[in-house]
Amino acid sequence: MTGGGPTWGIELTPEHDLERIAGLAALAEDEAFDVAFASSHYFNRDPFVALSRMADATDEIRLGPGIVNPYETHPVKLAAQTATVDEVSDGRAVFGVGAGDRSTLATLGVDQDRPLRRVLETVDVARDLWAGETVTHEGTFTARDASLNLEPSEIPVYVGAQGPHMLRMSAKHADGVLINAAHPRDLEWSAGQIEQGLADRPDDRGEFESLAFASVSVAGDEEAAREAARPPVAFIVGGAAEPVLERHEIDREAASAVSDALERGELSEAFGLVTPAMIDAFCVAGTTESVTDRFEAILEHVDGIVVGSPLGPDLEDAVERASEALTRATN
Incomplete structure (x- = not known):
């Protein structure tokens, strides 16, 4: 999306009030980020409302949900919401879609049935709707004579992926992929x-x-950065597939202890059980200098980086430091 150099993206999580999220989007634009994703979790503020506020606060940065799933919300509704973001941002929308987190969906009583097929059907139906077509679809979901009361648009689709089948599907059908990984070994x-x-x-x-x-x-402080990484790393470890744990020589029992604590709702216990090896495997954590080194290694395998949650112990400071690290890594 940058027309030459690696793409710089950032994930903004609406666990904070929307005025702050809009301010962070404006800061990210000032710091030369190309795209900002608003993450989607049922327990946080609505990502599409956040994106509307982010659109008002910015002029050029591309904006989109990252990552919504077609289980909590019907795919036709997701297409309409994303097209609305495109309208209010004067054509800056992107669509970040994936299968969602199985454990989170289970909390809502939702079965993550046939995720590969459902994501692909969502992409195809959304594109037809954005092109102004009337859609009838029978598959993993149903739509009958559905159309959007919005001007036709072309919106890039980015599929969130981690497993082999979703990665291959995204490369065949989408405009891009958002690889859920932070380590060069996984990205290779x-x-x-x-x-x-x-x-x-x-x-x-x-x-x-x-x-x-x-x-x-x-x-600025390595230990503070690594401490802030504990919550997201705990959730990553809790959902990590066996081959991923083996790739990083993460002890299965240690990972299970983290997962068990999360399932019991004992978040502090789970975060405390995160080991240094887990942080190294699943987060780019440290000072600007060490993060720069990791970014350089990551960019050997991808076309760009989305700086994801938690960003750092101080969000505004972290946006600026991440921009500096990306600048160093790409020059």
């Missing part, structure tokens, strides 16, 4: 899966962009 493996998908990509699909959607915690 992901690049191999994406390469397989690109081999089957139709010529008329256009260019494809792979972005590392990486948990980042950056601060």
Whole structure:
């Protein structure tokens, strides 16, 4: 999306009030970020309301949900919400969509049935709706004679992916992928899966962009940055697949202890059980200098980086430090 250099993205989590989120989006634009994603969790503020506020506070940065899933909200409704963001931002919307977190969906009584197929059908239906078509669809979800009362638009689609099948599907069908990983080892493996998908990509699909959607915690003090990384790393570990744990030689029992504490709702206990090895594997955490080094290693395997939650112990400071690290890593 930058027309040459690596794409700089940032994830803003609406756990904070929307005035602050809008301010962080404006700061990210000033710091030369190309795209800002508003994350979507049922327990936080609504990402589409946040994106509307972010659109008002900015002029050029691209904006989109990152990442919504087509289980909590019907895919046709997601298409309408994203098209609304595109309208209020004068054509700056992107669509970050994925299968969602299985444990979070279970909390809502939602079964994550056939995730690969549901995400692909969501992408296809959304594109048809944005093109101004009337859609009837019978598959993992149903839509009958659905259309949008909005002007037609073209909105780039980025699929959130981690497993091999979703990575390959995104490379074949989407405009980009948001790889849920922060370690070069995981991203190197992901690049191999994406390469397989690109081999089957139709010529008329256009260019494809792979972005590392990486948990980042950056601060002036290394220990403070690593401490701030504990909550997101705990949730990443809790949902990590066995091959990923093996790739980083994370002890299965230690990971299970974190997962068990999360399931019991003992968050402080879970965060305390996060080990240094887990932080190293699942977050880019440290000072501007050490984060720069990790960014350089990551960029050997992807086209850009989305600086993801928690950002750091001080959000505004972290946005500026992440920008500085990206500048150093890409020059």
